[in-house]
Amino acid sequence: MASGCLRVPPLYRAGCQTPRLVARIPPMALTVTLIPGDGIGPELAEATRRVLDASGVKLDWEVVDAGEAVMEKEGTPLPQSVLDSILRNKVAIKGPITTPVGVGFRSVNVALRQTLGLYANLRPVRSMPGLKTRYEGVDLVIVRENTEDLYAGIEHMVGPDAAESIKIITRAASERIARFAFEYAVANGRRKVTAVHKANIMKFSDGLFLESCRTIAAQYEGKIAFEDRIVDNMCMQLVQKPELYDVLLLPNLYGDIVSDLAAGLVGGLGVAPGANIGADAAVFEAVHGSAPKYAGQNKANPTALMLSGVLLLRHIGEQAAAERVEDAIRAVIAEGRTVTYDLGGSAGTREFAHAIVARLESVAATA
DSSP states (O other): OOTTSOOOOGGGSTTOOOOHHHHTSOOOOEEEEEEOOSTTHHHHHHHHHHHHHTTTOOEEEEEOOOSHHHHHHHSSSSOHHHHHHHHHHSEEEEOOOOOOSSSSSOOHHHHHHHHTTOOEEEEEEEOOTTOOOSOSSOEEEEEEEOSOBGGGOOEEESSSSOEEEOOBOOHHHHHHHHHHHHHHHHHTTOOEEEEEEOTTTSTTHHHHHHHHHHHHHHTTTTTSEEEEEEHHHHHHHHHHOGGGOOEEEEOHHHHHHHHHHHHHHTTOGGGOEEEEEOSSOEEEEEOSOOOGGGTTSSOOOOHHHHHHHHHHHHHTTOHHHHHHHHHHHHHHHHHOSSOOGGGTOOOOHHHHHHHHHHHHHHHHHHO
């Protein structure tokens, strides 16, 4: 598979033919690092694990802790043991982790992406039947550069009354994320990539990002259409006519903002999955907060983390299982009988997960 798209181990590639002798041996389970997270995270992680275990794919789970829960014991919200587990297993799924605002430790999410080189943030956004929103038929993919820009964390005080942050944009990182976006578009039958920037004002940093995107786009001429939009105009366009857009390619800060805006078009962060892809590892996550006031109450909506699990299945080449799980999630939400309060129902986290598992088992029984 060409560089930049979702990496798939050879054993999982579509079309691989297994020798008949080997076919009699039960397939080995893939070990996945599971980081439950803070607040509602453990409940969401358990619900997601139940659904993925019902997918038909053999998965072993290595559970490791990160976030506020380990600060007192480990002295850090991101212990080395967590990084070691992800690097060993190559694939992880993570519940939400609390990040203090203005004080305290820096974001564990940002640290994971930078430390593991998870340079591509992938955020599919798709309308869901049964979920009432202002829009129908939205089908977007946000591709966000994950390692630099203002999120590089290079900032300091200038005297007592001013602060300065440095925005880093490099040609290497910009071309790498652009190639990822175009390869993803080719591999997934998308039609167009739109680069989003503010090069009219930040002519050097955003100008370099746009120039890099154009360089890569030229290599896909005739395969994938390319255009660019200034970020403020892009936000207005998404609110007015999201159907005009397909794959959006953005640097780090704009990608963070626009991906949340896009999630709002289809029902919010509670139904928006996320993936962070690097050359050597991938971490899948729900991007909403940890909602500590709802922890342990069996109220939280696990859809975003479950759909992130769908992205995980696709990443390891289990396309059929991914389709089954996504179809089951969407069917239960469309029915509206066993969904959480934010989706218009009264079911708990566990009951919602049970309904999806039951749907998967029912489909398997009739197959």
